[in-house]
Amino acid sequence: MAASQRNLTIADIARLAGVGVGTASRALNNAPGVAAATRKRVLAVADQHAYVISPDASGLAAGRTGRIGLVVPHIDRWFFGTMVGAIVSVLRAAGLDVLLYDVGDLDDRREFFEHLPARKKVDAVVVVAFPVEEAERQRLTLLGVHIVAAGGQHAVYPHACIDDYLAGRQAVDHLISLGHRAIAMIEAVDPEQPVRPSGRTAAYHRALADAGIAPDPHLVVTTNWGGVNGAEAMARLLSQSRRPTAVYAHSDEVAAGAMRTIRRTGLRIPEDISIVGIDDHPMAELLDLTTVHQPVDEQGRAAAGLVLDLLRNDTPPVDQAITLPTHLVVRRSTTSVPPIP
Amino acid sequence: MAASQRNLTIADIARLAGVGVGTASRALNNAPGVAAATRKRVLAVADQHAYVISPDASGLAAGRTGRIGLVVPHIDRWFFGTMVGAIVSVLRAAGLDVLLYDVGDLDDRREFFEHLPARKKVDAVVVVAFPVEEAERQRLTLLGVHIVAAGGQHAVYPHACIDDYLAGRQAVDHLISLGHRAIAMIEAVDPEQPVRPSGRTAAYHRALADAGIAPDPHLVVTTNWGGVNGAEAMARLLSQSRRPTAVYAHSDEVAAGAMRTIRRTGLRIPEDISIVGIDDHPMAELLDLTTVHQPVDEQGRAAAGLVLDLLRNDTPPVDQAITLPTHLVVRRSTTSVPPIP
DNA sequence: ACACAGAACGGAAGCGCTTCCATTCCCAAA
DNA sequence: TTTGGGAATGGAAGCGCTTCCGTTCTGTGT
Incomplete structure (x- = not known):
């Protein structure tokens, strides 16, 4: 009973599968160097015990976090919410988690750039649709990770936006x-x-x-x-x-x-x-x-795509500045100028 | 040069401050058992080198993550966005980070409950304004953390909502x-x-x-x-x-x-x-x-408050179900019944 | 029959922290 | 002066993983 309370570690899984921890790790990460039968056995044991690798321990050892920081003002507004939704969707599909930081009001914003709560927590940051000031930009470099802008023109960062x-x-x-x-x-x-x-x-x-x-x-x-x-x-x-x-x-x-x-x-x-x-x-x-x-969704997806590129190759993507087209939608609120009475 | 590339660890800070790692840790965490002068010295060194503790390593060792998972459908809609904004605001103030999971469409939702991407990543989860089905509830228990509902009535979880x-x-x-x-x-x-x-x-x-x-x-x-x-x-x-x-x-x-x-x-x-x-x-x-x-903001803040309670005391808060009042706002779209012509 | 290249594997070291325990130090109490 | 006892401190062990390196085990070519 007492033993079943404790969360299983990869060592437990390795033991139960009759392999070493190294092999267990490789099997669970779908890494090469494991015989098919062995991998299957390890995965079966893990599955049976509803075991999953601890992302934090894994990240610590491997030197990455698997997280992306989203810095966004006014998440309650349509534009920002839609952008965030699109970004999250792409990143999630790539197995990345999203850490959300709201810089809606000035205090939050100052707080964020002063203390940089995202430090050592993310592999990249997306600033969503707000102009980053020079001083803030300086601070952001302290994060030591890639930065992408979504929905705002920032010559200094790779970005996706409209004109x-x-x-x-x-x-x-x-x-x-x-x-x-x-x-x-x-x-x-x-x-x-x-x-x-x-x-x-x-x-x-x-x-x-x-x-x-x-x-x-x-x-x-x-x-x-x-x-x-x-x-x-x-x-x-x-x-x-x-x-x-x-x-x-x-x-x-x-x-x-x-x-x-x-x-x-x-x-x-x-x-x-x-x-x-x-x-x-x-x-x-x-x-x-x-x-x-x-196209708000597309801006978000494009920005998320830039993040993935940046993370994959460490060389910046060719297409660093993506500008998406806008178009007029005529409805019933406009008509030709009325005759002067 | 080469050394300055490497990120500093707490051991470096300890050495530079002339203390042991234990003391450095206590000083940086504002934990008791450190002389004021020593703490000051450690903090000065840390500050000088723009050092911050690695939350992941810290969490690994201490057995917590410092993160809360937010499971929300349709982040692009006013109601959900506002709720998320309020929750984030309270949690951030408490030093907690927010991991965002969008379960807007059915695929995302199935995906989320099937793979539980939040496993071993959060200390608690807030499900924002959507009814959790019985099967999903079962799966959520696998997370092994506290669960709170915001903006939806879930008898099974502590929650904040309206009637x-x-x-x-x-x-x-x-x-x-x-x-x-x-x-x-x-x-x-x-x-x-x-x-x-x-x-x-x-x-x-x-x-x-x-x-x-x-x-x-x-x-x-x-x-x-x-x-x-x-x-x-x-x-x-x-x-x-x-x-x-x-x-x-x-x-x-x-x-x-x-x-x-x-x-x-x-x-x-x-x-x-x-x-x-x-x-x-x-x-x-x-x-x-x-x-x-x-009151959407208030529901969000109340739900976040429940999370904090749950995290502090491990005993559930007295007030597990918070129902906030609604009220009629009369504008110009209603009037008394028109006379029958 | 033998040698040898790979593949598969085990395990130790290390990621950056917390925490516990043992040690030292200082001061108040007797 | 002596003696506890508490505060401050150092350091080792351990959190759960990855990764590297050395070892074992195949199968293949001759």
Whole structure:
């Protein structure tokens, strides 16, 4: 009885199978150098006792962890959750485990980079969709493992992402092509993240310039990420003298908020105001929101693929920067510019 | 040079600090039995060399992992993502790491319970918001660690959740109190999960019975989880001879889909049809959807708290089943029953 | 018949830590 | 002054594995 309480070790299995620990180890790891019959016998014994190798002991001896660290802000949001799901799926299939670190709010983030809880715990790290600052980058080198970025452009790391500028252009150019000239932008920033130049913002300005439309600072408002803030931002936009005929929102969530404000104001979408978002959030379909689709799953899978490459060859993969295409999805929230009454 | 490549071990730190490995270990672990001056010296040396203890070696020797396994379906959905975020936050603060396992689709799920990838990797497991079947439960015992459920009622495990029946009653009773009698229900099931009796469904039937309203099977439709399916289900509902004056949807996402269908049909919300959901998804506010709020964060934090209790005392906590309250949030999607034309 | 190359195998050393036990040291109590 | 006793400490053993090296055992070529 007492003996059965203790977990079996590889030595027990070896003894029960009548082999040495070395052979048992090779058999259980599917390593070469074991006769087929022997391997079978060892596996049978292990199976019979529901024995599995201790990954920690194995890792300690072999010098790897079998784990990948995922550093992600706001796991509760669709974009990040989807990305994480895709990454986990690929890594799991490769037999790797995922250690999750949330750096959503500033405190968590500081905490993470200060103490680097992932140290000596992972074979690689994926930073999911947030810009890593220079100081943070320095700290990350202390981890001494490969780093990959998913869903954000980080020239310094291998990464998989979309082209934010192009996505923005697809949205704004769509409005322009419909004849709109009074095009507003609701710029979204994450209060928890350091502000940085956004491709989505640049796209707006350049698209207007390319179309010969004079920029109007009153048509640009900035707000925090999130639907409710989008609603508030839209209210600001509507409180001005010049009413836009179209709105370009940095994300579908922001657009959703804006739509509520527009409708509450008594205006119709798209007859009075057209609106376009970015992301193709599942909600966009329910809202009939025209948007720019970005392949979140694919970004995640691609990033996970980079990790696997990095782990296999120690030479960096040829294709270090994967940029996935976005495309416009036209629904019922945009139409051509209304005639001036 | 060559020496500096190698990672330092505790023996190196001990030597550099002029102490034995035992003392170094105690100092670094903040364990008793070390003179203050000695501890300070050891910590200084460690700090200077950016040394941290190897958690794997430490765990191996001490017989723990410092990790908690999270088993969760659909990490990309708001409910699960929010739950995970809350759990991670509490566990991280307690110095525990989180290993994430996604059992969203049936294959992943079978895979997980068949191979139990978490074996010998975690000190406890949290199953997030999905019903564990008897066979799966059997397998889980093989893990040999504490198990806690978050966001689902599992009599067999310590858990934190809401009362689905009560939540359903709050929604349906609200409609009844507004005078509605032709109340439809859109029942949501997860195609990836085994079907099981739902408190939200029971609430509907009993609420009607309690109010003396004759049940009408035509007013009940079942659909898969998700907004698009809710839209389709609502279409089915509207294609019938008897049009409901109110709809009770099992979740806000389903309700959102239904709202689109209602509006596309040319009906107004709430003038022609009232609708109520459950969850208080962030989207509900943007949709002006009346719903029943459930505290997802709190469920996650409570579940994580149970884990910590279980790990501390080996005696199960007194409060093994934590049920958190829900409450109705009235917005603009419900109103009293329209007069019969 | 013999030699010899491989394959199969056993076991010791070592991965980086914790913990226990034995030892030393210091100070208060008598 | 002597004597316990507790605090501080060093180091060996052991956590459960991998891997290397030396040994044994085949079968093959001649």
